[in-house]
Amino acid sequence: MSAAPISLADVTSAADQTYRWSPNGFLRAYEAGAFDARVELIDGEVVPVVIGEWHGETAFRIGGILRDVAGGIVTGSTLSAGDSLPDPDCWVRRAGAEPAGQLSDRLSVWKPADVLLVVEVSDESVMRDLTVKPAIYGSAGYPTYWVITRDAIYEHTDPTAAGYRTRTEYRRGERIGLRYAGTELSVGELLGPVD
Template sequence: MTRPALAYHWSQSEFVRAWEAGAFDRRVELVEGEIWPVVIGSWHGDTVGQLLAMLPRSGVRVTTSTLPTGESLPDPDCWVRRADADPVGSVGSRLSIWAAADVLLVIEVSDDTTIQDLNVKAKLYGRAGYPAYWVVTQEAIYEHTGPISTGYRTRVEYRRGERIPIPYVDVDLAVDDMVAHHDA
């Protein structure tokens, strides 16, 4: 009888020490004790750029920094927080922790990671209490709202040709304007 190999579960402090020491040879994130590679292709990068250019900025800060969430250190593609918010703590010497009420929108642009973003990360961000989470794919934006301990109560799909409301202002934007066109 063979025994399954034990997977190593990284703590937040172990990950930060390794990251600050330059132990990783590529961009990675810590998700529920696992180290996930962060891969950014052309469509992904173009879409993040479009989102950063389009998201309304009045009274908020739009950032691409790591967002400490529970014991994880996910690296969302961008997220929005209140401009007047102050961090409620820190992880290591360079990462700020924010109150869930100050994090207005978290966005993952999803090319090769759609299943993980719609499931694992939705649970992670919902459990943290972030009020709105988007997964942006080449075909649609999936908006998650109503955070609960197991994820989100509601997921609505906005397809190309439709408009999506921006959760922190009284504005909606065209999905086509926020999602880069895929070049074959």
Template sequence: MTEPGLAYHWSPGEFLRAFEAGAFDHRVELVEGEIWPVVIGSWHGDAVGQLLASLPRSGVRPTTSTLPTGDSLPDPDCWVRPASAVPVGTVGARLSRWAPEDVLLVV
């Protein structure tokens, strides 16, 4: 009987180091310690642009930046936080970590 192999569980720090070193030959994101490909069609940029244009700007900040959460570094199409929100920490040198109550919408 064959035992299933164990998948490697990446930490956000390991993933960032590999990403910054150019280890991936296509767009990927980290989801609960696993690396997943990001598949985007040619229509994607237009759809995200239209979505961002339709979101309110008063008192909130829509963004397309990576949203670190637990063992994940997902790249949502967009997400929204209050304009007054401040990061509660960082992942690596460039990614801000946000309090869950400051994430108002994730697409």
């Protein structure tokens, strides 16, 4: 007998009671089909993932551009980061890298040196992507984190235990360095057409 799916209203109610999910507890619930929507674990809190048209199109465009650049494997899988299990829109791992461990049969843990770039396409979640997630990805030791909005790319580098030391904003007409590949990309091409 399986349990009834947990609705987002139930998750919100649980969050109001300051329940903190562990990565293992979240994974067990997720893999058992307990959630009725796409969610991610951010600092012990279950957060809904909302993907609109602009977000979806931009994420696929970024993934395609990154796949065309040699030097890594582009994926959209959940990326373990401390006590969080965020779902970046895409991230790049070193070709030939082996997992450092397993959280479940379907979810690996990766060494920070093997995670070359983490990308969040940010529309509805821009504040969380620019404040909470840099702390999560930086403290995990991931070297470069991009937040892509409709107008700019915010590159976070120099990870520390508290986040990143450096955040640089790039706009259309500029180029952003793809550090792990030793090349640069057009910000306008990454952002796509102007609405």
